[in-house]
Amino acid sequence: MADGSAQPIHRALGLTDGEAEDITAILGRPPNHLELAMYSVMWSEHCSYKSSRRHLVRLPTEGEAVLVGPGENAGVVDVGNGIAAAIRIESHNHPSFLEPYQGAATGVGGILRDIFTMGARPIALMDPLRFGPLDDARSRWVAEGVVSGISGYGNAVGVPTVGGEVVFDDCYRGNPLVNVLCLGILPTERLVLGRASGDGNLAVLLGSATGRDGIGGVSVLASAGFEEGSEAKRPAVQVGDPFEEKRLIEACLTLLDAGLVVGIQDLGGAGLTCATSETASRGGVGMDVDVAAVPRREPGMHAWEVMTSESQERMLAIVTPEALDEVLRLCDRWDVRATVIGRVTPSGRLRILDGFDGEVLADVPAASLHDAAPSYDRPCAEPSDRARRLADDPGAPAGGEITTALLAGLCDTSWIWRQYDHQLFLNTVEAPGGDAAVLRLKHPTTGLDTGRGLALTTDGNHRWSALDPRAGTAMAVAEAVLNLSCVGARPLALVNCLNFGNPEHPEVMWQLSEAIDGMADACRAFGIPVVGGNVSLYNETAGRDIDPTPVVGLLGIVDRLERRPPGVGLESGDRVVLLGPAGPASHAGSAWAWSAGRQGGTLPALDMRVHSAVAGVVRGLVAAGVPSGVHDCASGGLAGALAEMVVAREVGARLAGIAPGALLHEAPSRVLLSVAPGRVGEVAAAAGAAGVSWADLGGAGGDRLVIEGVVDIAVAEAVAAWRDRLPSALGEGVASA
């Protein structure tokens, strides 16, 4: 950590003067360098959530199915048949901007460890991605590198990537977002928590040797924005090895199956400092760590480097002395290095020693690294131009703009997900590219098919959140609910990844606070508990914050998985039916408004009651096999959804009686269905019973997409726009950097 300036060392480590004084008060003496380094990583924004903690408590976290809520390595919910699902989402935004391949790859690795730490086998990944515009060379380089990194690591580690999202927008030009969600399943009785207990038990470090990669990643990278010269931070990006991780997964799950560990914890941000102090403080005990015993990749490493390194593919297992030999034997079978590096003590103190009987290098209360971390009530301020902006309605598109907007919104994402193994484990019923992924639910140890399914979606819309973080975030949750309905699933639990700018900007804190309230409102209305989350702040470059981008991951259940969901697409000869409100609404926050440079107005209203009713009707119809195609209206509105249905199966449509003002706005609670003429009555009956409005908009078929009086284009033209978007920008068959 080169530091040419004369500033005090705590500042170089990212600690404020006040925080340094707090540490001195806790210890009753000034901290030494190692102790300061340990506090600096644990009290970083990334690890301590010091700016967001007081806001996050407003999220609803309780629910019947919830086994483990926020605060552990992953949320865990009961999904029936003796099976629990563990789910978590994280960001790896900053590393991915500097080193796209490794940044994304290690993001995948980190989230996997969070899941198998809970005793769960990871069965699916999802990647919500945000990049700068496709006409920007650096953004293309980042996008290609990130996708290669996810592909390279996820495929090799043997966990399918079953979906995600991608958005290209100017606000991510200097700060892409790489969020990674992982889902795992475990037999309910095997649930393990990351805690140490039992005086004399041993802490065994599993996996890779510790190197100098990723030192201070959480404090240097994740807790500050980018400026000119950010490349100098590259050594803080870790390097991943999926083969090591694969063996680590198998070894850890074998240890857990055999009941050989008391507790287990992954080493992620803040490395050994975090893993040792967290297991100790959760278990209400202390730990002596022999830093000299930690296997190293290179000679000459200082204790503070070993304790804060973020070298990948490492786990810490707490085992009884009696179990040690068997643990070492099983690890050896998988060629996983296992070394005793610590002992559980009753003291409550985390001591770092040079040999168990050697010099004491650090001695701090283990819990203070977490519990005593500062919590800031940072100033929140509504933007001064908010009222003016809300009143600045974007108006409506002229007739001729609709075709252009419709074509511009089409993007075949298969260029991305064809690079991901999305089929491993024989679970993937609905592949990426649909509204939500659907996975068969098989028992993790017996393999028995339950006849039910898990559904998974991620959603976020920066335009909506930029305009109104509270309403926009509620709409993102609502969209996720509707996406699950489109595959016949009901929502079970939500995780969130809150990507925001610099929390020291009062407007950013206001955005964060509002977004959390919007998420809380929607989750309460829909009865969805929040079981985990991740907050990524300082997403700014050269003083420019990204648009607030809360992303939600929603897990749902398909109660009877008897057939494949209908998918996005039209069947020739079907009727095209709209469920939900049909009329014009404000175009505020829509893709059209943004492209026209009109970033004002008030978002269309979300009526939670209407939304729940629409979601329920769609879920019921899909479960009953009524529609042959289904798609919710979200980004791009009704016209966008229709165009996506047309290109999916290259079947045209002719619609009539739709006002131009109803085509591109992005009001919630609307779903398009492709329904055989003989089954429209079933749709009408279900909608009528639920008090949901519906309309027969026209017929599917032919080789043109016609909205009478507004749009008339060849299906082939739409298909070409859709299919060529990414290959023409990112290249086909080009070697990655």
Next chain:
Amino acid sequence: MAARVGVVLFPGSNCEHDVVEAIRALGGEADIVWHGDRSLGQCDAVVVPGGFAHGDYLRPGAIARFSPIMGAVAQHAAAGGPVVGICNGFQVLTEAGLLPGALQKNAGLKFVCTTASLRVDSTHSVLTSAVPHGTVLQVPINHFEGNYTCSPATLAALRAGERIVLRYLDNPNGSMDDIAGICNDGGNVVGLMPHPERATSALLGSTDGVPLLRSLLATPSAVLEV
């Protein structure tokens, strides 16, 4: 029927459970065989499954060929026993010299996971013996190094011996002569890039892998008499 299939597990393999599940669903028996063992135990047939054996370090299959179990696999093959390498397993069999040629990086230099249309071009193999010549099958592919290549002499021998078992209708990786799968002279050792085990359930999108796996389950004893 009810043949017993040994599915080889290397560190880094990841399709072993999928193969076991598919074989069992078809009425066969399947057991995992650890790469460090020297014996296959009681197996009628061997499947070397997909994944990244030994992390694909150096190149796919380059280290796996030295795993202790490979001696037993070679003996089984030499005795006429069925051996099928799927994806990474195909790469392992070529590295081990049980099949000719090699698998290079895809022509597009990208990983490709999609469903490919395959045509059965030879029934002289344990994997295609029960599938009519010319049958078109929809089977997933999932690889970065699936671009088959070999010397002109080898290609001529493969053609002459009707040893090109499966061809792509729309070549996804640049492989020579659209080759998706080949077999040895005896037809008892087969390597293919597509994953038949991923095409065994209508719920998952295709059942076209079923006739291939059924062929394998139906033929071991007949081949052993060769």
